[in-house]
Amino acid sequence: MTRRTFKELERVYGFDEVAIVPGDVTINPDMTSTALNIGSLTFEIPIMASAMDGAVSPEFACKMDSYGGLGVLNGEGIYGRYEDPESVLQEIINMPQDKVTRYLQEVYSAPLQENLIADCVQRIKEQNATCAISFTPQNTKTLAAIAVEAGADMIFVQSTVTTARHVSRSYRGLIFEDLIKNLDVPIVVGNCVSYNVAYELMETGIDAILVGVGPGAACTTREVVGVGVPQVSATLECAAARQDYFDKTGKYVSIITDGGFRTGGDVCKALASGADGVMLGTPFAQCDEAPGKGFNWGMANPHPELPRGTRVSVGTKGPLKQVLYGPTTMTNGTQNFVGALKVAMGMCGSYTIKDFHSVDMVVAPSIKTEGKFFQMMN
Numbered sequence: 001m002t003r004r005t006f007k008e009l010e011r012v013y014g015f016d017e018v019a020i021v022p023g024d025v026t027i028n029p030d031m032t033s034t035a036l037n038i039g040s041l042t043f044e045i046p047i048m049a050s051a052m053d054g055a056v057s058p059e060f061a062c063k064m065d066s067y068g069g070l071g072v073l074n075g076e077g078i079y080g081r082y083e084d085p086e087s088v089l090q091e092i093i094n095m096p097q098d099k100v101t102r103y104l105q106e107v108y109s110a111p112l113q114e115n116l117i118a119d120c121v122q123r124i125k126e127q128n129a130t131c132a133i134s135f136t137p138q139n140t141k142t143l144a145a146i147a148v149e150a151g152a153d154m155i156f157v158q159s160t161v162t163t164a165r166h167v168s169r170s171y172r173g174l175i176f177e178d179l180i181k182n183l184d185v186p187i188v189v190g191n192c193v194s195y196n197v198a199y200e201l202m203e204t205g206i207d208a209i210l211v212g213v214g215p216g217a218a219c220t221t222r223e224v225v226g227v228g229v230p231q232v233s234a235t236l237e238c239a240a241a242r243q244d245y246f247d248k249t250g251k252y253v254s255i256i257t258d259g260g261f262r263t264g265g266d267v268c269k270a271l272a273s274g275a276d277g278v279m280l281g282t283p284f285a286q287c288d289e290a291p292g293k294g295f296n297w298g299m300a301n302p303h304p305e306l307p308r309g310t311r312v313s314v315g316t317k318g319p320l321k322q323v324l325y326g327p328t329t330m331t332n333g334t335q336n337f338v339g340a341l342k343v344a345m346g347m348c349g350s351y352t353i354k355d356f357h358s359v360d361m362v363v364a365p366s367i368k369t370e371g372k373f374f375q376m377m378n
Contacts, residue, residue, distance in 0.1 A: 039186030044068025054292025215260030239274025263333030264340025
């Protein structure tokens with residue numbers, strides 16, 4: 001009897017398993033451009049701070065803007081629920097680990113207040129900063145319009161897994177085409193990890209896609225439900241969809257790799273894999289200015305039935321400017337992300353991020369260990 005193969009498993013790769021191949025020509029890092037375009041908006045650097053309450057407050061979003069990046073505010077977080085979010089933050093930070101998830105469930109069950117959401121947007125706009133605010137699909141239809149009316153420049157629609165087609169017995173799902181018609185701002189949707197879903201989402205008319213399911217330091221989706229794809233392979237899949245969609249329609253939909261980053265090398269590998277930008281959570285939660293004061297927690301941590309996140313103690317590594325631009329005395333790649341990107345682009349002869357998409361990459365399981373015996377002893 002011929003043995004049947006039930007499933008063929010594809011080999012997929014994360015940041016620690018691949019390396020970037022240097023180019024045939026090198027250029028000075030100061031000749032590179034790291035600009036990111038999403039819809040009508042342009043950012044000096046392709047780096048975003050994730051919509052996590054431990055990482056981004058209205059004030060932190062303004063700081064990110066001043067350094068050329070983007071801080072995305074969680075529109076359904078504590079800033080949209082409480083008149084005094086600082087006291088709630090302090091309770092979260094001080095809560096014992098064995099009680100914090102239950103406490104977060106209580107905190108995030110408080111009703112959303114539309115006036116507080118509008119107030120957050122206005123606080124960011126008063127500093128002449130670009131305002132991006134994130135909502136879950138079930139609340140986007142109602143809350144996105146309020147945010148845009150208050151001055152928001154960009155709307156993120158985020159859930160653990162997002163598709164263009166959603167089946168439900170209880171409600172009519174969010175129709176992205178309708179959202180785009182009603183809101184005259186760029187729309188970013190996530191998260192996904194596959195070619196087909198990315199392509200179908202692009203067909204709805206959105207401006208950018210978030211890539212990644214479960215890679216974040218504070219996310220436990222992969223442990224709880226077993227779903228996810230390592231970030232290099234997920235980015236390659238979605239970037240292929242972007243290229244095919246652009247060839248067919250002439251519209252370029254930006255790819256944002258979301259989560260799983262620890263070092264500047266990880267950022268470089270995501271962009272070399274086809275991302276136009278990256279979204280980081282914990283590296284920014286480690287900044288002196290972060291609202292979590294050295295703690296971060298997953299966006300799905302407060303889920304009332306099946307939490308898929310945890311509060312993690314990440315410590316602080318220095319001010320935001322140093323994390324983005326240095327100078328740094330640290331040798332592990334956790335500061336000066338922009339400098340690392342410019343150096344990598346220079347080594348590969350890439351003037352722009354789109355040029356960087358064309359660099360060669362190799363599967364390199366020993367890239368982290370080859371010749372590093374004495375480092376690993378420390």
